[in-house]
Every structure is written in structure tokens, then in C-alpha cells.
Amino acid sequence: MTCWRRRLLSVSSVRKELWIENCTSPSSKRYICTPNVVDTGYQTLKSPSIVSLDSTDVWDSGRIYSGLSFVQASYDDSIANKIDGHLIAEEIRRGIASEISRMKASIGEVPGLAVVLVGQRRDSQTYVRNKILACEEVGINFELTEFPENCTEDDICHALMRFNNDTSIHGILVQLPLPQHLNTGRILDVIRLRKDVDGVHPLNIGHLALQGREPLFIPCTPKGCIELLLRSNVEIEGKHAVVIGRSNIVGLPMSLLLQRYHATVSIVHAFTKNPEEITRKADILVAGAGVPNLVRGSWIKPGAFVIDVGTNAIEDPDSENGYRLIGDVCYEEAVKVASAVTPVPGGVGPMTVAMLLYNTLESAKRIFKF
């Protein structure tokens, strides 16, 4: 077992004063961040906790659809709207902060989130740093446990079991992807279902997929995408939504969630022949393939709403970190065709973090019956 004591440099440099070192095992390092609670006006999400699939699936050829109005209405020139995920996420975080403030004042408790980070992936470190800052802002206690690249599954599972039994922790997240030698499924299965705020447990996915069932948590990135659509006044029901990619944390739950909102969903992946033929039919296009600039202007239906979930790190010596993030969508081309496009960075990323906060708050409220 290797003792790995390197901190997330960028994090520690920003919030050094708030971190309490609490080393619990030779191979892990644990930090606890206890922020102040900020009181701002509370505002709920646009998306309900869950959308039922149990509405009547009545096949009526005479049905009147209101579909596509958003596309036609908003596509009035050749430059798409840039969807400001930072701004929308900020508004959501204010609502969450207010609710946490109310919780603290009322029952003397605040939500707690535990994150496990393995290895030294730069993108993962960036994501975790953003989560720490966001937790601090809204008043969620944050606990980070870091493991070295060569740690064992048991190392991680033991940490997760400790969080499972820790009554101050209401949400547990393992930052993905994990190093190749680790069995991700085995590790994620250890997380107690009611603390699985990332919504990646198979039972949670099963509940998301099935009619008559309700997941405890909706996976953060898809939930953030839906929130972006709803806050942009995009009607989802009856629309053709195409999801590019079928990963466990983006493509799969995104396609299942869009179906809950009664979109007609097509899933495009690497085996798809001529994917652009299908994406060009999409009123709502969600790109989560993990391929930089995969989606060109020619892939996009004029007036479509394009959500770019891709976060591809490419070398950039001019950047502070030596790299920068670009999306799956060729932004410069997309804005000439779509009615709206989410940028990378600053689109889905902040929304994912906001949804993680939201799910953690929901978990704490559920546990405290608040």
C-alpha cells in the first residue's frame, strides 16, 4: 500500500484555510471542509423530483402536438443563443443555499457530501475542486478522501463503508473514471443506495428506466441537462431527442430521463452508421461521446437545441493548468445552425455540480425528514 500525500494543489491553494487534515489510512488522505452557510432567496428547480412514466400511453392519431414551436420561434437568425450554464447554476445554488440555511436554523443540521478521488487525472481534479468550492458556497459539509493510482478496491470500499455508516454524510460520490485495474461496478455497489447522490447504482438506474418506479436520485449530468432545457423554455414532450454516446453516467441515464419527459429518443453511438443522418432529425441533441468536435454543423437540424456534455481535455501550454476543456460539439459551426448551444466549459459542467448539491440536499432532507 502506497502512502500518497500529495494534495490537490489547485484546491489547497484556494481554500487552504478551511481544510482539516484527517489521515485515516496509510493509503488515503482525508480533508474536511466545513463552510459557512449563506442565506439567500430559495428557489426550487424547474424539474420535478421525478417525472412519472405512468401517464397514459394512449395512441391517438388525432392528437394535437405543440411540438417544435420553440425551434421555429427562437431560430430567427443565424447565431444561436449561448446557454449560460454558470448563470443558471448560480441561480440554483442560491436556492439550495437558502434551503440549507433554513435547515440549519430549523434543525441545526446541514447536508454532508463525501467524495472519493483516485489517482491524478487532471480533469478529475478540476471537477472535484469545483465540487468543493460549490459545497462551500451553499453550506454543504464536504469530505474528500484521496487514494493513489495504485490503490486497491478494498482501500476504496473500506472508505465507502465508513461513509455509509457516517450519519453526518448524506451523499457519497466516487469521481469517475477510476483507473483501469479497479472494478468500478464492485466499488459503486458498496455505496448505500440512499446516499448514492450520483444516481449510478444499478437499482437506481433500473428505477429510472421502469414505469411505476421512482429512482431515489436522478444522475447529476442528465438532471442538469433537463434543467437547462426547462429553464430555456424548451418543451420536451413529443420532441425527437437524439443522445450521442451511451455511457453509464451520461448517455444511458440521459436517454432514460428524456423518455420520462415523453421525448422520442434515439441513441447514437460508435457503431451507428451515418450518425449525422439521425442527429440531423433531432430537435434536442445531446452530445456525450467524449470525442472532441465530433458534432459538426452538418450534424445539426436548423433550430435545434444542442447540449454539449463533452469535456475533453486537450493540451494547451498557454493555459494555467497546461490543458483546456473542449466539447464534443464544434461550437463555431453549431452556433450557425442551432437555436441554442451550451458552451464547454460553462454549459453543462456547472449544472452537473449544482445537481450534485441539489441531490445531496434532497438526501439530507429525506434522512432528516425535513
Added chain:
Amino acid sequence: MTCWRRRLLSVSSVRKELWIENCTSPSSKRYICTPNVVDTGYQTLKSPSIVSLDSTDVWDSGRIYSGLSFVQASYDDSIANKIDGHLIAEEIRRGIASEISRMKASIGEVPGLAVVLVGQRRDSQTYVRNKILACEEVGINFELTEFPENCTEDDICHALMRFNNDTSIHGILVQLPLPQHLNTGRILDVIRLRKDVDGVHPLNIGHLALQGREPLFIPCTPKGCIELLLRSNVEIEGKHAVVIGRSNIVGLPMSLLLQRYHATVSIVHAFTKNPEEITRKADILVAGAGVPNLVRGSWIKPGAFVIDVGTNAIEDPDSENGYRLIGDVCYEEAVKVASAVTPVPGGVGPMTVAMLLYNTLESAKRIFKF
């Protein structure tokens, strides 16, 4: 609690001599069928136990696809092939019977299947009857417990818990749909996962959906459809498959399973605007909406492979039972456009039953480590 003592007439008339009455509660009636084991040549399924989603999702624009060859090759006149589900299912059942015979000779055990039937739906009674006959044919012990329409959830759950603990039972199936007043989810959750041969447990569906996971059982109807495709030499990878309907037992698992075979999947449902625009793009079209004759010839791409999962009971005074089953596909129109169509009855139905037998055998083999 009402004592309901009416047998499945059509079943009892056919196999009266094999049924042992064993009434276990005032509201249920239990029959046990212990058939002979038939020894015939064993043949495995064409479909593997599970197809991994973990293959490389490499996006390569230069990829060579062999797609559509089946469509072009077999669509050489205006009358489609009729896919004989009875014949294919019979072949599979022979293989299962042979394997069970080998099991009995080797370890003195045979698989056992328990089925719970609630109420007096004619279609459900027909399905259960077919399952009983098929179990008997291949050498699976069958146990039927019937409940009246107005039984309680607890009545059913108690029966299921008994089956969970019964070492002679390796598969448990609740015939769906259940009466409206019963919570189907709560009832199905009681079935022990390793005996859930219908594959409807949320955890099983989650495992079917997620990369890196493997379900214990693939739901019977989708598995039967895949087997029909493979035995018809239809290549699935890279094909555009459109699934009509999104039910828990057909549409949803079908779409997930087709993705495991690397089809590009679109799911069409009652909220879909102009569904025929999407279905007309389908190389493989699976209809499971539960709407008689929904799919007209104009909905079908020339040369497509059409699987009709619809089993809609319509009144027919000329029929022995007073009704007959028709599909979701207008067969007369479909055969003029498609390369192959499964009929109703005699298409997917017998395959569903065969897959139930297969899953029950697999469960017993797993339990006995055979």
C-alpha cells in the same frame, strides 16, 4: 378474502391427469405438474448468455459497416418471409429438454418453475396454459398458484416468499398485467433476484442497461426476439432498430438489449409525433405498443425485418375461446413491404415461452452448479 376455486378450464381439460391440487390458502389454489423428461438432441441458443456493452466505443469515421446486407439480399420480391416462431421455439425446446434430461441423469434434479396467476383475464390464462404445456414437454416441474381478482398484495407476496424459500423452485413468474388495485412493483420486488426468470426486477433491468454489468436473466420476450433475429441470420450491429412501445416487459428491455448488440435504437411511443417517419427508417422494427394493426405498410422500410410483439385479444364468436389474438402490425400490408414478418399468433409468443424455459434451466444450472 374470497375463495376462488375455478380452474383454468382450458388447461385442466388438456392436462387434467397431471395436476395435483394443493390448496395452501383460502384465497389461492395451487397446482403442481410433474412431467416426464424427454431426451432429445441438445442445441444451445444462438444468442450468448449476455452480450457485453464493454466493447470499445471507438468513433471511427472510416469504419466499414456490413450493414443492410440482409435486407438487400432477402428482399427480392414483394412477399416477405413469414418467421415461424413455433418451429424455431420447438427446436430450442428440444435442446432444453435434452439438457434437462442430462441434468436429471447426472444429479437427479430438474428445474422448477412457479407461476402466479391473478384474476380471470383470458389472454393471461392462455399464456399460462402455454407455459404449463411447454414445461411439461421439456421436463420442468411447474407449480401454478391462482388468486382471485380481488386478492390482496399480501396474499401474493406470501406465496412469492414461499417460492423464494422453496429449493425445488428455480424460477418464479407473476403473470402480468395484474389487476389495477395491486401494486405490481411491490409484488415483483418480493421475488428473489436469482429466481426472477422473467428479468423484471429493477436491479436486473439496471444491470441490463449498464456497461460493465450483467443481468442474471434477460427478459423473455426481448430475448426471444433477439433469438429470432439471430436464427434468421440478421446482423444487428450497426442497424437502425426502432422499438414501438416502452413497456416494462417488452419495449424497455428490448431497446436496452438491442443496444447491447450495438444496434442504433430509437424508441417510439404514444407521444411521438409522426411515428411513421421514424419507423420508416428502421432496418429492424419491433412493435410492442399493444394497439391492434397500428403499424401499417406505410410505416415500414422496404426490406425491413418486422417483429410483432403485439398480442391483442379481439372478440371472435367463431373462435373456440370467443376471442382471437392479433398483432400490432397489419400483417397483410407488412408482408408486401418487409423482408420478414413474425405472425401473431405463432411468432414471438412461442419464443417468449421458450426463453422462459431457458431462463429457468439456466437458473437451476446456476443453483446446482451444473
